[in-house]
Amino acid sequence: MCGIVGYSSLKTNAVDVLLQGLATLEYRGYDSSGIAVFDNDQLNIIKSKGKVSLLKEKVLKHHLHASNGIAHTRWATHGEPNEINAHPHHQGSVTLVHNGIIENYHELSLQLMQEGYQFHTQTDSEVACACIDAAYQQTKDPLAALQAAQTQLKGSYAFAILFDEYPEDVYAMRFDSPLILAQDDTASYLASDIPALLPYTKQYVVLEQHEIAHLHKAAIHLYDAHGNEKEPSFQTTTMDVQAIQKNGYAHFMLKEIHEEPQAIKDTLHAFIHDGIHSNLERPFDYARYEQIMIVACGSAYYAGMIAKELIESEARMHVQVEVASEFRYRNPLLDERTLVILISQSGETADTLAALKLAKEKKIDTLAVVNVIGSSLAREAAFVAYTMAKAEIAVATTKAYAAQVALLSCLALKFALLHGNMTKTRKEQIITQLHQLPDLLEEMLEKDDWSESAHRLADHEHIFFIGRGLDHALCMEGSLKLKEISYIHSEAYAAGELKHGTISLIEQGTPVIAIANEAALFDKTISNIREVKARGAQVILICRQDFHVHKELFDHLITTPPLDRMVQTILTVLPLQMIAYQTALLRGCEIDKPRNLAKSVTVE
Ligand code: G6P
Numbered sequence: 001m002c003g004i005v006g007y008s009s010l011k012t013n014a015v016d017v018l019l020q021g022l023a024t025l026e027y028r029g030y031d032s033s034g035i036a037v038f039d040n041d042q043l044n045i046i047k048s049k050g051k052v053s054l055l056k057e058k059v060l061k062h063h064l065h066a067s068n069g070i071a072h073t074r075w076a077t078h079g080e081p082n083e084i085n086a087h088p089h090h091q092g093s094v095t096l097v098h099n100g101i102i103e104n105y106h107e108l109s110l111q112l113m114q115e116g117y118q119f120h121t122q123t124d125s126e127v128a129c130a131c132i133d134a135a136y137q138q139t140k141d142p143l144a145a146l147q148a149a150q151t152q153l154k155g156s157y158a159f160a161i162l163f164d165e166y167p168e169d170v171y172a173m174r175f176d177s178p179l180i181l182a183q184d185d186t187a188s189y190l191a192s193d194i195p196a197l198l199p200y201t202k203q204y205v206v207l208e209q210h211e212i213a214h215l216h217k218a219a220i221h222l223y224d225a226h227g228n229e230k231e232p233s234f235q236t237t238t239m240d241v242q243a244i245q246k247n248g249y250a251h252f253m254l255k256e257i258h259e260e261p262q263a264i265k266d267t268l269h270a271f272i273h274d275g276i277h278s279n280l281e282r283p284f285d286y287a288r289y290e291q292i293m294i295v296a297c298g299s300a301y302y303a304g305m306i307a308k309e310l311i312e313s314e315a316r317m318h319v320q321v322e323v324a325s326e327f328r329y330r331n332p333l334l335d336e337r338t339l340v341i342l343i344s345q346s347g348e349t350a351d352t353l354a355a356l357k358l359a360k361e362k363k364i365d366t367l368a369v370v371n372v373i374g375s376s377l378a379r380e381a382a383f384v385a386y387t388m389a390k391a392e393i394a395v396a397t398t399k400a401y402a403a404q405v406a407l408l409s410c411l412a413l414k415f416a417l418l419h420g421n422m423t424k425t426r427k428e429q430i431i432t433q434l435h436q437l438p439d440l441l442e443e444m445l446e447k448d449d450w451s452e453s454a455h456r457l458a459d460h461e462h463i464f465f466i467g468r469g470l471d472h473a474l475c476m477e478g479s480l481k482l483k484e485i486s487y488i489h490s491e492a493y494a495a496g497e498l499k500h501g502t503i504s505l506i507e508q509g510t511p512v513i514a515i516a517n518e519a520a521l522f523d524k525t526i527s528n529i530r531e532v533k534a535r536g537a538q539v540i541l542i543c544r545q546d547f548h549v550h551k552e553l554f555d556h557l558i559t560t561p562p563l564d565r566m567v568q569t570i571l572t573v574l575p576l577q578m579i580a581y582q583t584a585l586l587r588g589c590e591i592d593k594p595r596n597l598a599k600s601v602t603v604e
Contacts, residue, residue, distance in 0.1 A: 029075025037069030079122030347375025454582030478576030
């Protein structure tokens, strides 16, 4: 949510580096963007509504020679997405870009207006800029000004900051929104996320809460909240530059779906061999917990629905699953026998982090299921299990979601072996099938079972997904994927629930995607398919090869290899993602960067 890049160098290539960084971070927001650089000590701020490519056209016309600057790609929170509200903002001697939300911006703005500041935008970020400038004008010392401003600003922020009188320097500070730093022989860098740094280095430093960074050419100075200088502690990312290139695929989403077999293979391998990492002095103990609370947002929440069904049915433990934005403001009933599982691709989602904080305050054990190594959630949870999907660039998650489902299925298996009554034969069969999954996914990818579905869906504005049990949880994700990237309205229903009202919307030709992979519920789901078919629906049926369905009950059939239900969902995710992708393609949608969305939602 909002991408920030900062750069200070011995060379005069700041414009290229900043624009390249913004293009890489565009998945974090893309309603407007902007750049601020010093050319011969002269500050230049250039902004544009819309995508980074539009900013680039504008900036290149100015032929700037700059060795340092800051840049931003925005996902609007305060103020509409237009050029005025785009970052950077400037007040007095200070220019800044911001990711986060300043909660007390209104009070601060009243106070600052009394001091003579005038505001030209509708953003909280411009108020933060004035707040820092007011502190700076007292001492003319950037570090002291940033320390003072931190005591006044409430909310979340990652800032990259320029001071007019220090045209060779870039400053940064953060609280609850991510920022990382890096350096090489000629320059120092800051960015919201690792992909922006990959063309230059694999070593990075995580800026911690309230820390302040000072970038001067190739040097980084780091200060704690009290102004004490500290040594930067470098980490090495395993991500490589291939992750941020499409490698011949038309879209990142398509590339990432094709990376699913590898993502699942790596995730299963890591879970089986490394188990669950502990940030405490004690190891993770499966036997310690009697109930589980799963908390997440978006697709991660739907992965949680699958985990709930699997753990509850196979391990006979109480499991609840809740969206993080609700959980964080309730007073949930948790006790020392509860494990709170937080699921997140990015590990930076504000609501999920707040849920983690709440669980920690209540002294409840937390397990983060996260894709980004070293992310806030991974560092702050008591225990961590990593999905190994590697970098995901398309805003709509695919391989990271599939990896979450794979990891959670393994977790469910562990609990089932401890608390359930699974036979040795079934356990061995599940493990064999888990190992077969990557090959089965490759085989499915080689077939094109989705084009026909996409042609059936592309001209419709309302679509239904129906399924029972695990299939219902999958329907939720299938429907979200389709909505996110094709802008077709769809609803996912527990198949038996449709008749309690919503079936009134089924008319001649309404597309219904039905999943019928749950063996124990197969006949029931088939009855529900009959209900919609009788009302004129055209049915796209996804079910196991070994399940036989009368031809008159579907218009198009997609079959999946038959697997144990602990494994089946991991595979069935794929057709849903491909249907969404192909449909969005036919509708000419902006697949990798759907309107209004951002990949990493680091604000509430
Ligand atoms: C945003 C994205 C969704 C994602 C959700 C949770 O809303 O658009 O695709 O599922 O955040 O993100 P997380 O990084 O916590 O998995």
